[in-house]
Amino acid sequence: MKKILLIALMGILVLNAGCADTTSRARSVFMLLDTSGTYKAEIDKARAIINYLLGTFEPGDSMAVARIDSGSFSEKDIVAKVTFDRRPSVATEQKRLFKTKVDRFITQSKGSAHTDITGGVVQAVQYLNETGAGQKYILIFSDLEEDLAKGHVRDFPLEMAGCQAIALNVTKLRSDNVDPRDYFKRVEGWKKRIEDGGGSWRLLNDLERLDRILET
Amino acid sequence: MTLVELLNIWPGAPLLSAFFWITITVFMLYLARTPAHRSIYSLSRVIHNGLRLLARSTRMAAEGVRTRNRDVLFNLGKESTERIIEREFQRVDDVIQRDLSSYPMLQRSMADQIVRMDEDYQKSAELPPPVPAWVDAITALGKISSKDASVAAILEQIHKTINSQHKGVLDEYRRVSSDRHGILNKMMPLWRRLTETLEQASKRFTGLNERAQVIDHRIQEYQEIQAQSDKAERMLTSSAATQFFIAGFVLMIATGGAIINFNLIALPMSEMVGGGSYIGAFKTSDVAALVIILVELAMGLYLMESLRITRLFPIIGQMDDRTRRRMIWITFTILFIMAGVEASLAFMRDRLAADMQALRQSLADVEVVATANNWIPTVGQMVMGFILPFALAFVAIPLESFVHAARTVLGGVFAALLNALAFVFRLTGNVARYGGELGVNLYDLAIFPSLWIERLVLEKRRPPEETEPAEPGPMAEETS
Known part of the structure; x- marks a missing residue:
């Protein structure tokens, strides 16, 4: 009898000790929000995506939201970041706090003069690698039109190994209407850069199907 | 050079080439007929014997499983019946402990009640009224003549005395009867109590009797199991x-x-x-x-x-x-x-x-x-x-039943599967055996031209009296 109790107790202790695989299944998402003048009007749509993602995250997952402005490779551009606690009750509270921060940002955000997408992507890769998550996603909520400030160097190859880049709501510019090839060229250019860096690329313009965002 | 070109001996005449090769093949097969027959028979015999052996082993295994199942079934049945009988005996013991342990007391109580009733009954026994001694005197007085006035007065006096004594005796008789009725009346609760006591005892004995019948039935079952009927x-x-x-x-x-x-x-x-x-x-x-x-x-x-x-x-x-x-x-x-x-x-x-x-x-x-x-x-x-x-x-209760029953049911299913497998082996073995004979016949069918030629040659070589051997008919067989 004592032996049985001991075995049962040990079993529960072993489970508690967390001998299990805690990293490989965790997801980590870094969302880049374009706040440049032409795209700022779209930013309300990003709120719905963030809210949806917050609803799907489980304890152990990580999420960060950062803005794309004139120089995006900066911690100052990170609006909110969190790694959800292993306890669901704490994770729920963290989600509430995260939502509040994002809501405040969306209400108060100002348009930027330039658009440094590459800087944001580099920052995202750095953050995702630090989380040690098994699945790493970079959500780029932008028209993908990069407009760098003078002197910024961004024409270097990206290190995207293990990351999935998903471009969301890539709107067409006025010039794209004149020559649609510009749009395809822009999207293809980013696809090539990401894939050359070892990452994978997806384009998702239909925001009605949010469940497709984190499909592997 | 391809194989087709190699086989095509007469270019332009494929049919002739085919005929040539078929003839060669038939001839070769004819030459190899006896060893080929032996090989086919050997193969079919090997398969047949192997499968028959396998079928026998499987059947024996099935029989073993069935015997084992039977043993397990009887053991479980025996154990279960033992438990039931044990439980019934426990109930009987409980009844005896609870109800019949007080039986001596009950018996004593009943005996006391009976003694008291007997005493009361003795008391209530009705005695015949005493025969008055004066009856003889009256008979004697009756013979005296009453014409005399003094005798009449005496008789009148005697009449009065008798009447008053009669009344006194009657009153005494009524009083004694009333006392006896009172005693009998007092006996009523005793009778009732005695009846109740007897009813209780009867019920207890009836319950015990029912239990005894159940035990009897279970013992019969147990004996059946013991006898493995x-x-x-x-x-x-x-x-x-x-x-x-x-x-x-x-x-x-x-x-x-x-x-x-x-x-x-x-x-x-x-x-x-x-x-x-x-x-x-x-x-x-x-x-x-x-x-x-x-x-x-x-x-x-x-x-x-x-x-x-x-x-x-x-x-x-x-x-x-x-x-x-x-x-x-x-x-x-x-x-x-x-x-x-x-x-x-x-x-x-x-x-x-x-x-x-x-x-x-x-x-x-x-x-x-x-x-x-x-x-x-x-x-x-x-x-x-x-x-x-x-x-x-x-869940432990149905689990135990399930485990015990599953042993029997699955054992039965397993034995049935083994029997089915044995049947399949046996069937396949027989198919292999007759397949061998079929193979031999098909072989002969494939080389029938050679066999036909062989028969012709043999018939020509045979002396005339041997060409048509007299086949014995049924009558001849019977005679021989």
């Missing part, structure tokens, strides 16, 4: 099959209860062991919840064993009463604590679910509406969390 085997097999399905059905219900129990505690377990960790493909919290339910089941099993309701672990049943009682308390306490833990987890689950729901609503920009009486599901879940572990503890 076919009737007993049929009875036990049928009983095992019924038990198998009934116990299986109850186990399915219990599984449903376990699933509900699992869902009650899986979410709150993530609060304890973490929600994002996995063991293999399964969430650690799910595994932990499952372990808790399994531990509860195990405790239920031990409790039932300690209570001697089930007999899955003989070692527990063999423990001395003191240790066994201690084990009952320990397992019950653990079960009780776990039920309490589950009730708490169920409460936590409700709170977590409500919190998550509120978050989802706020994420969807939906106004959170407070529902009235939202404590009812909380209490319901807590009660379920507390009750289910105890309910699951009783």
Whole structure:
């Protein structure tokens, strides 16, 4: 009898000790929000995506939201970041706090003069690698039109190994209407850069199907 | 050069080339006829014998399984009947202890009552009124003449005296009769009490008689099992099959209860062991919840064993009463604590679910509406969390029946499968055997031109008297 109790107790202790695989299944998402003048009007749509993602995250997952402005490779551009606690009750509270921060940002955000997408992507890769998550996603909520400030160097190859880049709501510019090839060229250019860096690329313009965002 | 070109001896005449090769082939086959026949026969014999051996082995294995099943069936039946008989004897013992232990007292009471009644009866015995002595005197006086006035006066006086004495005797007789009636009246409750006592004793004896009949019936069953009769085997097999399905059905219900129990505690377990960790493909919290339910089941099993309701672990049943009682308390306490833990987890689950729901609503920009009486599901879940572990503890009973019945039923199925396999082996062996003969015939059919030529040549070589051998007819056979 004592032996049985001991075995049962040990079993529960072993489970508690967390001998299990805690990293490989965790997801980590870094969302880049374009706040440049032409795209700022779209930013309300990003709120719905963030809210949806917050609803799907489980304890152990990580999420960060950062803005794309004139120089995006900066911690100052990170609006909110969190790694959800292993306890669901704490994770729920963290989600509430995260939502509040994002809501405040969306209400108060100002348009930027330039658009440094590459800087944001580099920052995202750095953050995702630090989380040690098994699945790493970079959500780029932008028209993908990069407009760098003078002197910024961004024409270097990206290190995207293990990351999935998903471009969301890539709107067409006025010039794209004149020559649609510009749009395809822009999207293809980013696809090539990401894939050359070892990452994978997806384009998702239909925001009605949010469940497709984190499909592997 | 391709094979086709090689075979095409006369270019431009493929039919001729084909005919040539067919002739060569037939001739070669004719030459190899005897060894080929032997090979075909050998092969078919090898397959046939091998499969026949296999069929025999399988049949023997099936017979072994059947014998083993029979033994197990009779052992289980014997054990079960022994338990029933033992229980019946315990009941008889209880009846004797409870009711018949007071039998001497009862008997004494009855004897006392009877003695008292007898005494009363003796007292109430009616004595014939005494014959008055003056009857003879009156008879003598009656003979005296009453014409004399003085005699008439005396007689008148005597008449008065007799009347007054008659009245006195009558009154005395009535008083004595009334006393006797009183005594008899007092006997009534005694009679009633005696009747009640006898009725009670009768009931007790009737109950005992019924038990004795049941024991008698069970003993007959036991004797049948002991004798390993076919009737007993049929009875036990049928009983095992019924038990198998009934116990299986109850186990399915219990599984449903376990699933509900699992869902009650899986979410709150993530609060304890973490929600994002996995063991293999399964969430650690799910595994932990499952372990808790399994531990509860195990405790239920031990409790039932300690209570001697089930007999899955003989070692527990063999423990001395003191240790066994201690084990009952320990397992019950653990079960009780776990039920309490589950009730708490169920409460936590409700709170977590409500919190998550509120978050989802706020994420969807939906106004959170407070529902009235939202404590009812909380209490319901807590009660379920507390009750289910105890309910699951009783799984031990159908589990025991299922395990015992499954041994018999699955053993029977296995024996039937082995028999079917033996039949298939035997059938295949026979097919191989006759297939060999068919192969030989087909071989001869393929080389029939050679055989035809051979027969022609042999017929020509044979002397004329041997060309047409006189085949003996049926009559000739009979004569010979």
